[in-house]
Amino acid sequence: MMKTDDMELDLTIVTPVYNTPVKFLDDYLESVLKIQGITYEAIMVSDGSTDKDTLEWLKRVDKEHETIRVILREENCGISVCRNIAIKTGRGRYILTVDSDDMTIASELPPLVRYADKTKADLMIAGFKTVGISNREFTVDRTRPLVSAMRIQTGGWLIRRGFLIENDVLYPEGKYLEDVTFILGNITKAGKISYSRRILGINRTHEASTSHQSVYQHMREDQIPFKELERFLSDFDGTSCRYAPDIYGFAVQILAGIACLFSAHSTPYEKERISGKAADLMRRYVKHRKLNALLYIIKGSGNLLADVLPFVYAVALDLRCEKLLEKTVGRMLK
Numbered sequence: 612m613m614k615t616d617d618m619e620l621d622l623t624i625v626t627p628v629y630n631t632p633v634k635f636l637d638d639y640l641e642s643v644l645k646i647q648g649i650t651y652e653a654i655m656v657s658d659g660s661t662d663k664d665t666l667e668w669l670k671r672v673d674k675e676h677e678t679i680r681v682i683l684r685e686e687n688c689g690i691s692v693c694r695n696i697a698i699k700t701g702r703g704r705y706i707l708t709v710d711s712d713d714m715t716i717a718s719e720l721p722p723l724v725r726y727a728d729k730t731k732a733d734l735m736i737a738g739f740k741t742v743g744i745s746n747r748e749f750t751v752d753r754t755r756p757l758v759s760a761m762r763i764q765t766g767g768w769l770i771r772r773g774f775l776i777e778n779d780v781l782y783p784e785g786k787y788l789e790d791v792t793f794i795l796g797n798i799t800k801a802g803k804i805s806y807s808r809r810i811l812g813i814n815r816t817h818e819a820s821t822s823h824q825s826v827y828q829h830m831r832e833d834q835i836p837f838k839e840l841e842r843f844l845s846d847f848d849g850t851s852c853r854y855a856p857d858i859y860g861f862a863v864q865i866l867a868g869i870a871c872l873f874s875a876h877s878t879p880y881e882k883e884r885i886s887g888k889a890a891d892l893m894r895r896y897v898k899h900r901k902l903n904a905l906l907y908i909i910k911g912s913g914n915l916l917a918d919v920l921p922f923v924y925a926v927a928l929d930l931r932c933e934k935l936l937e938k939t940v941g942r943m944l945k
Contacts, residue, residue: 618650618702619702619703619704620650620651620652620701620702620703620704621649621650621651621703621704621705621724622646622649622650622651622652622703622704622705622706622707622720622724622769623651623652623653623654623697623698623701623702623703623705623706623707623772624643624651624652624653624654624703624706624707624708624709624715625654625656625694625697625698625701625706625707625708625709626639626653626654626655626656626697626708626709626710626711627655627656627658627690627693627694627697627710627711628655628656628657628658628660628665628669628693628711629657629658629659629660629687629690629711630660630661630662630665631660631665631711631712632664632665632712633664633665633668635711635712635815636665636668636672636711636712638712638714639709639711639712639713639714640672640676640679641714642714642715642716642717642813643678643679643709643715643717644676644678645715645717645718646678646715646717646720646721647717647721648721649720649721649724651678651703651720652678652679652680652701652702652703653678653679653680653709654680654681654682654696654697654700654701655669655672655679655680655681655682655711656681656682656684656693656694656696656697657669657681657682657683657684657693658684658687658688658689658690658692658693659684659685659686659687659688660683666683669681669683670683682696682697682700684696688784689784689785689789690782690789691781691782691783691784691785691786691789692784694708694781694782695781695782695784698772698775698776698781699776699781701772703772704771704772704773705724705727705735705769705770705771705772706769706770706772706775707720707768707769707770707811707812708768709812710814712815713812713813713814713815714812714813714815715811715812715813716810716811716812716813719737719809719810719811720811722809723735723737723769723807723809723811724769726805726807727769727771727805730803730805731803732769732771732801732803732804732805733770733771733774733797733800733801733802733803733804734768734769734770734771734774734797734798734801734803734804734805735768735769735770735804735805735806735807736767736768736804736805736806736807737767737768737769737806737807737808737809737810737811738767738807738808738809738810738811739767739810739811739812739813739814740810740812740813740814741813741814741815741816742813742814742815742816767810767811767812768797768811769811770797774800774801774802775797778796778800780793780796780797780800781793783836783839785834786834786835786836787834787835788835788836788865791836791839791840791865792836792839795839795840795843796839799843799846835885835888837888837889837892840865840866840892841892844892844895866889866892
C-alpha cells in the first residue's frame with residue numbers, strides 16, 4: 612500500500628546499502644514491492660556508497676516508488692549508524708532489518724504483523740532461509756526460544772519500533788558483532804516475546820557479502836561487546852526465567868564463537884587478549900548445572916560445532932565435568 616508523509620505505517624524495513632551490486636538490489640526491490648495487505652516503507656540508507664551504478668539505482672528508485680525512501684550519506688560510518696538512522700526516522704509500528712542483497716517473503720509479513728498485534732509482542736522471532744553461493748539452502752526454525760539464534764542475525768525478527776525508542780535499544784556504533792549487543796538488549800528488556808514458524812526472509816551469502824570478506828582482520832578487544840555480554844550473563848545467573856537456559860546458552864555460545872572463530876583474524880597479541888577474555892567469562896559463568904543448557908544450544912550450531920567444541924571442552928575440564936560433556940556430545944553426533 613502507498614504511504615503519505617503524515618500517516619503511521621505498519622512496517623518499516625531497515626536496509627543499509629554499501630556498493631551493493633545492482634543485480635542484488637533488483638531482487639531486493641522486487642521482493643519488497645510484492646508486499647500487500649499492510650502499510651509499509653523501506654528505508655534504504657547508503658553508507659557512503661561510491662559505486663556509480665549503486666548510486667544511480669538508489670536515486671532512480673527513490674523517485675519511482677513511493678514506498679521506498681532513500682537516504683544518501685557521503686560518509687562511511689558503518690552498518691549500525693545506517694540502521695539506527697532508519698529506526699529513528701521510520702514511521703512503522705514494527706521494524707524489520709533486511710540487508711540490501713537479501714529478500715523478504717512478502718506473503719508472510721501481513722500475518723506476522725497481525726500476530727504481533729494480537730500477542731502484543733515487543734519482539735516477534737520468526738525464521739529465515741539462507742541461500743549460499745552454490746544455491747544450497749537451509750532454513751532456521753526459531754519456534755524454540757533462541758535455539759537457532761546462533762547465526763547472530765535479526766533478519767527473522769519483527770520488533771516494535773516504539774519499544775526500541777522507549778528503551779534506547781539501538782545498534783552499537785563502532786563495534787563488531789553489532790547484532791549481538793542489539794539481540795541481548797532486546798531479549799533483556801522485551802516485555803513480551805512471541806515466536807512463529809513462518810519464514811520472514813531469505814538471507815543470501817555470496818562472494819561480495821560481508822560474511823565472505825575479511826572484515827574481522829586486526830580486530831581489537833575493545834571492538835567486541837564483552838561488557839554487554841558480562842552484564843547479560845550476570846543478570847541471568849541463577850534466574851528462574853522460563854527461557855533462561857536457552858537465553859543463557861545463546862550468550863555463552865557467542866563467547867565460544869568469539870574465542871574460536873573471530874580471534875583467528877586478529878594479531879597474535881589481540882588474539883590472546885580476545886581468547887583470554889572470552890575464556891575468563893566462560894569459566895566464571897558456566898556452571899555444572901548449566902552445561903546441559905549450553906550443549907542444547909550448541910546442538911543447533913550446525914557447522915560451528917567442530918570449531919566450538921574444543922574451546923567448550925577446555926572449559927569443561929576446568930569445571931571437572933568433561934565426562935558429562937563427552938556423553939552429551941556423543942548422543943548429539945550419533
